[in-house]
Amino acid sequence: MRPHEDAPRRIALAGNPNVGKSTVFNALTGLHQHTGNWPGKTVATAQGRVHFRGQSYTLVDLPGTYSLLASSPEEEVARDSLCFDRPDAAIVVTDATALERNLNLVLQVLEILPNTVVCVNLLDEARKKRVQIDLAALSRALGVPVVGCAARSGKGLPELMEAVEGICAQECTPASVPYPPRLEEALAALAPRVSGCGLPGRWTALRLLEGEGALYEQLLHRVGAGEEAALVAQIAALRQGLGGEALRDTVVRAVNERAAALVGLCVRWEESAAERRERRLDKLLASKSVGIPLMLLGLGVVLWITLQGANVPSQWLSAALGRLETWLSAGAARVGMAPWLQGLLIQGMYRTLAWVVSVMLPPMAIFFPLFTLLEDAGLLPRVAFNMDYLFRRCGAHGKQALTCCMGLGCNACGVMGCRIIDSPRERLIAIVTNNFIPCNGRFPTLIALILVFFAAGSSPLAALLLLGVLGLGLGAALLSAKLLSVTVLKGQPSSFALELPPYRRPQVGRVIVRSVLDRTLFVLGRAAAVAAPAGLVIWLLANVSVGGMTLLARCTGALEGLGQLMGLDGTILTAFILGFPANEIVLPIALMAYAVQGSMSSYASLAELGQILTQNGWTWLTALCAMIFSVMHFPCGTTCWTIWKETKSVGWTALAVALPTAAGMACCMAVAALARLLGAG
């Protein structure tokens, strides 16, 4: 260690959502932390280490926020981190193309932490939009260093660290936001009294005058030091004539006016070709006539790429894992493993795991990067914009459109993505109804049944029917949302104020790394944790006999009546139940049960699949009901686990299981009864 190397300095990284804060964080720390304000966002803070000129710094990535005044969880985390962890300095990342709004946060951070560097990011885009910013003038007006950046191309980052180094060595005295005279008088009276607790007196005085919940209590306790009663009396006296809600407005307005004044001083803007292009693109993507069809087309393309692209690696993985199974069996035989144990571990556990991996991994590894690309390009907020109306009518939140889209990839991811919805009521609705959207894992079953029974190998017709099935899922999700919002989750739709960020060229390389690491591997890990033990159970059921019949046969027998009522049979219903670890294995289990085999098997061709199913009494009605039940049944194990993790409630998890199952059973029974009544099927 070099002699002059001190303990790492703590630097907080703040910024509005969508300003490239993660890019700055990743570029400086070399980590791949993803903290977008879309799916996967964290309310916790991430940390990374930076070394610069022999000094190490701990960079603390705060959640993206517009302000530190309101009371969303992210804003609280960001504010508390700045005020109670007392970092040595802060960097506020701002968007050069929307500097005025970004300056609000800068001014608020400066009030808490004077040692702040302002990073004006996205200068490259600002140039394209013909926004000119006089950084030197801004720095003079603010009284702190201002550094221009284009973080995606790494421009300006060394200068940023240089400014951070400089600011750690000096005390900054930024210009304060001027408040109206009455408030200034109150602040002047209170600030000296409350300074000296390590927090800036002016900021502390302001917050005390506002008298806001938990923070107020904390500050009071901190600065009161035994004389809290006297302090409370003084605050109450000063508050006279300032008003409660009105005071907060006064503060927000003063900060904004200051931001506007700064922009007037330092920014020159003219409408550019790039911006006109953006508006034209918005006009097209959200137009009455083509907006929705374009979205559906985009969705179709993403699904098509996913399914087509996944075929080859899926087969390859399946073959490789199959070879591994042969070796494992041979090895097990060589060491003299008992046949039943071999069956349990290899044909039971290993084979189920291998199946889940080979069927799940490729589509997820394709779908999620595609999804993240759309997210990066700024297209997803437009989807929420277009779909909000439908969700609002059902008492749900517009952002649920996005969690539904994620559900197409994987419902567990969709459920996790519901974190982007602020209102707890609407978030629960989104979580509970996400499973109506069929995930990648259900597509193979749906597609196989469509091709065998309805589309006779015609892929355009199959694609159309698949879109119809998705429509059924979306309809069910919306109806259930409506049902929930007039019963257990009663309430008014919350407000919907969504920023439509500028379109951006996505960063392909980073997107792939990020989405594979953050989503795909994460979900795969959870799925494997569920699939392996489930494989054991399935194998036991298929191989342990009681009274001359395997447990599996007993299950299918017991469920036969209910299955028939639902237009299915006992075997299909059993397969759905045993498919709890992952929806991918439903069809293989059914085939295994039909063939009275002891382990899961694949099918060689669609024709063969059709033959096996028809021999076992399947008609178009069976297939239709199986598809309906595939869309509407209990979530898979991974998703259930995730729902519980996200809601921390057995009750909501149980509802998320019961609601789609009940809906599916009711639909299947209705369809079967109707078909039989009409003499079809």
Place this chain on the structure above:
Amino acid sequence: MEKTALNRLKPGMRGQIDALTAQGLLRRRLMDLGLMPGATVEMLQAAPFGDPTAYRVRGAVIALRAADAARITVILPA
């Protein structure tokens, strides 16, 4: 000086925010996004089903539902 609710603006129309009648969390959220008295707003376009609507405020594009936009009064330019 003609005043109207923000949700009544037609595409391309501009106005200056006069007051927010929204209260509590929504009020703060709107102000965070820059929708506060004095700010200039331009109506850009409505979503395909007519709601929500996109507005340009302080260089950013913000989507608001009609019910929320109705709680913002704007002054139309003479």
